[in-house]
Amino acid sequence: MAYWLMKCEPSAYSIDDLEKDGSSSWEGVRNYQARNIMRDQMQPGDLALFYHSNAEPSGVAGVMKIVRAGYPDHLAFDASHKYYDARSTPDKPVWYMVDVAFVTKFASILPLQQIKAEPRLKGIMVAQQGSRLSVQPLSEEHFKVICAMAGRKKLP
DNA sequence: GCCAACGTTGGC
DNA sequence: GCCAACGTTGGC
Numbered sequence: 811m812a813y814w815l816m817k818c819e820p821s822a823y824s825i826d827d828l829e830k831d832g833s834s835s836w837e838g839v840r841n842y843q844a845r846n847i848m849r850d851q852m853q854p855g856d857l858a859l860f861y862h863s864n865a866e867p868s869g870v871a872g873v874m875k876i877v878r879a880g881y882p883d884h885l886a887f888d889a890s891h892k893y894y895d896a897r898s899t900p901d902k903p904v905w906y907m908v909d910v911a912f913v914t915k916f917a918s919i920l921p922l923q924q925i926k927a928e929p930r931l932k933g934i935m936v937a938q939q940g941s942r943l944s945v946q947p948l949s950e951e952h953f954k955v956i957c958a959m960a961g962r963k964k965l966p
Numbered sequence: 967g968c969c970a971a972c973g974t975t976g977g978c
Numbered sequence: 979g980c981c982a983a984c985g986t987t988g989g990c
Contacts, residue, residue, distance in 0.1 A: 817987095817988085819987095819988085840986095841986095841987095863987080863988055863989085864987080864988050864989080865988095868988075868989065868990095922989075940987095940988095941988090942986080942987050942988070944987085
């Protein structure tokens with residue numbers, strides 16, 4: 811059982827969209843480090859923080875659960891799709907995705923500013939300067955602190 | 967919308 | 979395999 815933080819711009823897909831959908835594939839990751847995490851490490855049952863990037867405010871919006879481990883991103887095979895990548899084929903896929911399911915939405919966004927200001931979250935990757943990785947590992951401790959800060963009484 | 971930080975590409 | 983140019987991310 812592992813913990814993750816996954817970023818998305820809410821203008822593209824938000825925690826509200828996920829709540830409405832119930833579950834979704836996590837599409838369009840085109841970064842090798844993030845791909846490796848999704849392909850090799852994420853397991854069903856893992857929990858992930860849903861982070862709104864490029865938002866007002868940017869911060870953690872809620873929690874989701876990994877419900878399907880990494881599998882080839884078929885959107886990379888579709889020449890008409892914006893996530894198309896000619897290097898990726900069904901025989902030799904380059905890009906992967908996972909499926910996630912909605913767990914909870916925080917009462918309010920926990921802003922990045924508060925994450926940076928919290929001593930117990932010292933060293934958390936998302937608060938580091940120039941942290942651009944869209945899928946990040948997260949310690950259980952940091953996950954729990956963030957859920958507590960967001961005012962949740964019980965962990966999922 | 968700016969721009970710093972970073973990842974990727976491609977010429978050599 | 980170096981590294982400059984280019985593209986992208988994401989806070990502000």
